[in-house]
Amino acid sequence: AQSVAQPEDQVNVAEGNPLTVKCTYSVSGNPYLFxxxxxxxxxxxxxxxxxxGDNLVKGSYGFEAEFNKSQTSFHxxxxxxxxxxxxxxxxxxxxRGQAGxxxxxGKGTTLSVSS
Amino acid sequence: DAMVIQNPRYQVTQFGKPVTLSCSQTLNHNVMYWYQQKSSQAPKLLFHYYDKDFNNEADTPDNFQSRRPNTSFCFLDIRSPGLGDAAMYLCATSYRSGARDEQFFGPGTRLTVL
Structure with missing residues (x-):
């Protein structure tokens, strides 16, 4: 069965500092990740x-995520x-190998950025 | 701007009184989805339409029904709302049903059951 784990309920970071929100996944085949x-x-x-393709994906608002197949992570x-x-x-x-x-x-992670 | 619109944003109903939530889209997408999101939980897919083909998730209660009269509109009907049905209901669309396609979400309708 497919599953997604977000191990942190909340992440706190100061403005201007780098942030990471963690995600690991479990699928029987190869994943599409979002x-x-x-x-x-x-x-x-x-x-x-x-x-x-490239394991580093760039997205909106300056966010990026790194796909790591060996660690089944997409932080x-x-x-x-x-x-x-x-x-x-x-x-x-x-x-990607399954229909549907x-x-x-995942259950979600609340990000709180303080000024 | 192309978008997914949900009406109303807030809906209050009484226990057992049928309620209908509305979703419309200007994206001309083939697929429309309904998700249920309870407080502090992840969204859970209830069902989706690919064009006119209805696809129900296995664990969606019979109390939940849907209609898609045309490409632009999709409705969620809750026949007899219970207290446990209080949640945010999210409508989403995608161009195709392929696994690689991201979904575009509406702002949601928050349902309260008294």
């Missing part, structure tokens, strides 16, 4: 995805955090 961000009382916004990173980055972040996975369209989400 990061979404959710602001309070809003829907999810797509940040970036890994399909194939979200940003070199310099902004207060406006404070939000709930979801990692999601799909097994359900995104399997």
């Amino acid at each position: 990061w979404y961000v959710q602001y309070p009382n809003r829907g999810l916004q797509f940040l970036l995805k890994y399909i194939t 979200l990173k940003k070199p310099s955090a902004l207060v406006s980055d404070s939000a709930l972040y979801f990692c999601a996975v799909r097994d 369209t359900a995104l399997i989400f």
